[in-house]
Amino acid sequence: MNYFNMKAIKTTLLIVFISLGIYSCTDDNSGPSDPQDQMPLEFRQELNVSYGTDSDQVFDIYLPANRTLATKVMILVHGGGWTSGDKSDMDPFKDIMLQDLPDIAIVNINYRLADENNQPYPMQIDDITSVVNLLKANQNDYVISDDFAFLGTSAGAHLSMLWSYAFDTDNNVKMVASVVGPTNFTDPAYLENDDPILQELIDTFGIDTSIEYLEEISPYHQVTAASPPTILFYGGQDPLIPTSQGLDMETQLANLGVTHQFTLYPNAGHGWIGLELIDTWTKLKAFTETHLED
Template structure:
C-alpha cells in the first residue's frame, strides 16, 4: 500500500512550505519555557520500533490538543518519516496543535499484526497521558491515518477508545471491513496472500470481524472523516461508502469524500480539496 506516499509528498508541495527549528535532544523534562519544541524518537516501549516524534507548539497549555499520526505500509513496512509532510502541513496551518508521529511494531515472522499494533497505539496513548503535565497538553487528541495506518486509527478509535479521549479520526484510503466480498475480490493475489498471512486462512472468521472497524463502530464513535478513490486497486470504494452509511445510521458525526477517478492516492485539485476539508474538520472537532 505504498502509493499513498506520493499523495503525502505532493500534498506538501501543493501548499506553502514551512520550516521550523527543532531540538533533537530526547530528554522529556525541558518544556518549562513553553517554547516550541520537538522531541525525536521518544521511547514508549522496549522494542526499537516503539518510538514517536513529538512536536509541541509554543504558548501551549492544558487545553492544547494533539494529533496522532499513523503511517501506512500494509502493516509490514513504513515508517513515521512517511508522515513528515503532514507534520509540516499541520505546523503551518494549525500551529496551536501538538503532533505525535508514531512508529509501531511491524509484522514479521515473530510479530502478529493484531493485537500488537493496536497495543502499540494504546501504549502511546498511555505514555502521553503519563506525561500530560510535563508536556503541558490536553488529554484530548485526534488521529490521522493513511492506508494500513488508517485502518489501525479507525479500529482503535472505535473499539479501544475507552476513556473517550479520541475526539476525531481521519481515514485516507484505509481498509474498514475485511469480510467485504468486494475487498477480497479486488485485491490482487500478492495482496491477498499478505492478508491471509496477516489475519489467517479463513477470511470470513469472527476474528476478521473483530479487526474490521466497520463491524466494531458504535454510536459512541468519535467524529470521522473519510477519503477514498473510486479506482483504488488496493482498497475498493465500498470500504469507505459502507462505513459512511453505518456512521449515518448510528448518528455519528462524519464526512465522506470519494474521488471517482482516483486510486490509492491523488494529486492536483483533489489533493488540495483533501487538505482543505481535513483542516476544517480538525478545527471543528478537535477544539
Template structure:
C-alpha cells in the first residue's frame, strides 16, 4: 500500500523551504540551544537498522512546542521516511514553530507480523521523545500524519496505545481501518491479499480486531481527519466511511473527505484541497 505524494511544486514553496533550511543550526546534541534550529537525521531509537527517525526542531522552541510525527506507507513491507519529505517540507513552511519527526519502522515479513511489531516501534519513538523532551525542548503533545499503512499504524496507536493521552490529533490518508471488513476477507485481489497475508494466512478474528483502528476507537480518541479515494484498489471506501460513522457515533471530533474519482493517492486540485483541510485541522487541534 505504497502512497506516492506528488505535491504541487510552486515557486514560493521552494523559496520558503530554502529559507527554512538557512536557519542557524545547533548540531551538538549535548545541551541543545532552544533558540537555534536543530536537525538530526537517522536518529536511532532501537538496535535495528530500520529503527531510525529524522528530527527537525524549530528555533525559539519551548516546552510547549508540539511535534508532528510522520509515518510512511508501503504495505507494511516497504517504503521509507523519505516518502514523507514533501509533507515535511510543507509543515516547515506553514507550521514553522512545530517540531517534526519523520519515522522509519521495521518491515513485516513471514516471521514478523506488522502488529504489534510496528506499533511497538512507534511506542519506542514516543518514549524516546518524551524522555528527551527537556533536551529537545518540546512538549509531550504530538500529532500523527500517516499515509496508507502508516495511516493504519497512526490510527491504531492513537486509539489503542495512547495511554497517557499525548496525541492531540491524527490524520489518515488512505489508511486501512478494519481488517475484518468483508471487502478484505472476501477480496479477489491477489496483490491486496499478499499484503493482508502479512497478518497471517488464517488469522483469528480477535487478532484482526485488535489490529484494527475501527475496533479500538473509543469516546476519548483524539480528533481525527480522514482522506480516502473512491476508486482505490487497495482501500475500499468502507474503510473510511465505517470509521467516519463510528467516530460520529462516539462523538469524537473528526472530518472526512472522500474523493470519488481518486485512487490510492492523488495530485492537482484534490491534493491542494487535502493540504488546506489538513492545515486548518492542525491549526485547530495542534497549536
C-alpha cells in the first residue's frame, strides 16, 4: 500500500504549474557540451534498467539535455510500508522535476519488497548501494557527476535518510528529503503503541526488538554532524508516523549542527493536497537548488 497520495500531488501541482505558465521551450543548441565530442547532448531516458537479478531491481533514468560530468543526480525512493509500492508512485515528483529542475538527472528506483521471508533491512539498503554503484560505474556513459540527492516518501524516506546517514561511505550525498519518513524506532510512540497498524509496520523488520537493532535501523540514531543537508515534511494528524518522529529528528539535526529545514502541517495526515502541497514543492525546489545544483 502506498500511503502517500501521489495522485493528488500530480494533479494539484500540474494545475498550479499550468496556471503559472511555467512550461517553456529550451534551445537544444545551447548550454554545456559533451566533454568527449563537444556536441550538445540531447535528453535521454532509459526505463527499467536492471541493477540486479531480481525483477524488482530496476530503475528509470532521465538525463537532461546539455548535461556534463558536473550534472547532479536526484534519486527517488517510493513508499509503501517496505512491503509494497512501485517507482511509478513517484512519477508525479519525476514529472515536476523534469519541468522545474531541468538540469538535474533523475533516477527513479524500484527495490526488492519485504515479505515474511525477506526483511527490508539490510536488503533494501543493499539495493540502494547497488544503484549508486552502478551509476558511478556508468558515469562517463550517462555523463553525470557522482553528486547525489535523495527524495523519499514514507518508507522510501526512511531508506533515503538511513542510507545517506549510515552507508554513504564516499560522501556522495549532497542532500536528502524526507516526506513523512519514519526516523526513530526506539520512539515510545512506537515501542509503547497499542495500534495494530503501527505494530504491523514495526513487525515488518522482524523479531529482533533489541534497542541496539532498532537504533541501527533508525536515521535518528545514525545521523552525525557530517550528515548531508536534510529537509523534512510531516503531518500533525498522521496515523502512521507519530508527530514525534519529525519533531525529534528536527531537534537531533539542530543539536548536531546539520543544515536542515523542517515543516509540520498541523492538520495534515500521511500526505496532503492543496496549498500545503504547493508549499512542500516550493520549499523542496528551493532546497534542491541550494544544495544540489550549486
